[in-house]
Amino acid sequence: MRSSAIGRVLARLRARLRSRRQALGSVPIATAYLGPLQSSGEWREDRGGNNRGRQNVSNGVDMVSLVRNVAWNVMLAVIPVGLAHFALGLSRSALRPALRTALLAGLSAAWLVFLPNTCYLITEWRHFLFTLDAQDLFVRSRTQPFLLAQLIGWSVFYFLYSGFGMLMFALAIRPMEHLAVKKGAVLWFWRLPLFVALSVGVYLGLVVRLNTWDIVRRPGVVWQSTVQIGDHPLLAAFVVAFGIFLWLAYESLDIWIEGFAGRRNAPARERRASWTAD
Numbered sequence: 001m002r003s004s005a006i007g008r009v010l011a012r013l014r015a016r017l018r019s020r021r022q023a024l025g026s027v028p029i030a031t032a033y034l035g036p037l038q039s040s041g042e043w044r045e046d047r048g049g050n051n052r053g054r055q056n057v058s059n060g061v062d063m064v065s066l067v068r069n070v071a072w073n074v075m076l077a078v079i080p081v082g083l084a085h086f087a088l089g090l091s092r093s094a095l096r097p098a099l100r101t102a103l104l105a106g107l108s109a110a111w112l113v114f115l116p117n118t119c120y121l122i123t124e125w126r127h128f129l130f131t132l133d134a135q136d137l138f139v140r141s142r143t144q145p146f147l148l149a150q151l152i153g154w155s156v157f158y159f160l161y162s163g164f165g166m167l168m169f170a171l172a173i174r175p176m177e178h179l180a181v182k183k184g185a186v187l188w189f190w191r192l193p194l195f196v197a198l199s200v201g202v203y204l205g206l207v208v209r210l211n212t213w214d215i216v217r218r219p220g221v222v223w224q225s226t227v228q229i230g231d232h233p234l235l236a237a238f239v240v241a242f243g244i245f246l247w248l249a250y251e252s253l254d255i256w257i258e259g260f261a262g263r264r265n266a267p268a269r270e271r272r273a274s275w276t277a278d
Contacts, residue, residue, distance in 0.1 A: 070161065073124075076117035076212065077168040083111040084175035091179055104179075111176060113215055116201025118172055119246055121165025123206050128158050169246075170253035195250070196243035200226055203239055 087107040093100060132138055132151070141148035180187060204210045208225045215222050229236050 073117070073121060074164065076114065077121060077165050080111050080114040080118060080172040081168055083107055083114065084172050087111065088175040088179050091182065108176070111172070112197070113201075114212055115169075115172055116198050116205060117212060118165050118169035119198060119249075120202050120205055121168075122162045123202065124162055124165075125158050128154055166249060166253060170250055170257060173250060174254065174257070191247060192243070195247040196240055198246055199239045199243035200229065202242070203229070203235075 087104055090100060090103055090107065095103070137147065137151060141151055177187065180190070204222065204225055205212075210218075210222060210225065229239055
């Protein structure tokens with residue numbers, strides 16, 4: 001009697017775990033780019049959450065899906081860099097002040113809307129980590145050397161992929177920072193609001209599954225989703241904390257870029273002299 005009751009409890013637990021894994025498997029963050037490491041029959045969804053139907057994915061590399069998704073996200077990350085440099089160049093143009101101001105306002109708004117696509121790329125590790133856990137790839141790699149080589153390769157890929165996003169993140173902000181200084185803005189006052197706004201943008205894309213253009217297509221949904229963050233204190237605190245992390249990451253990258261630019265622009269003779277000094 002007691003053993004049958006325990007059996008029923010265990011059966012219910014197994015059913016819950018199975019349904020939970022199936023639910024996680026249908027979430028778009030789980031299946032976007034790891035076709036090479038997934039079994040066949042996974043659901044594929046784009047960043048807007050639209051089902052693309054089941055696709056058979058073998059243990060080989062699904063290069064079509066991989067290249068398409070990576071190229072799309074890389075393009076979105078590069079756009080704010082181009083907008084920032086275009087805005088900085090426009091500020092030095094000989095256009096009439098009123099027209100130049102209007103164009104700069106439009107470019108700045110577009111730059112801010114696209115900017116979260118840069119730091120969004122650091123969240124791409126979730127695809128790798130989810131599959132690593134869901135399919136016990138690390139444990140299996142102990143007995144499958146080829147799988148271990150794949151894991152190392154994918155780790156390097158995601159490191160470079162997310163690193164590219166953060167580099168674009170810094171390169172997109174630096175020109176606008178120079179423009180703000182030129183206009184006499186108080187940078188320290190705007191830093192925290194800017195990076196918290198970027199954190200909100202990452203949240204809207206990562207969790208709510210909104211796209212950049214939804215701010216035009218569905219502004220009400222974007223506004224409602226943003227306001228609802230305040231209804232969840234823990235979520236709001238996490239968004240602010242991530243914004244502070246982005247701030248620190250930018251300051252670190254900015255120092256690195258300044259040092260790299262200074263080293264590159266320094267004459268070779270001066271660099272050699274600095275090596276032998278004292």
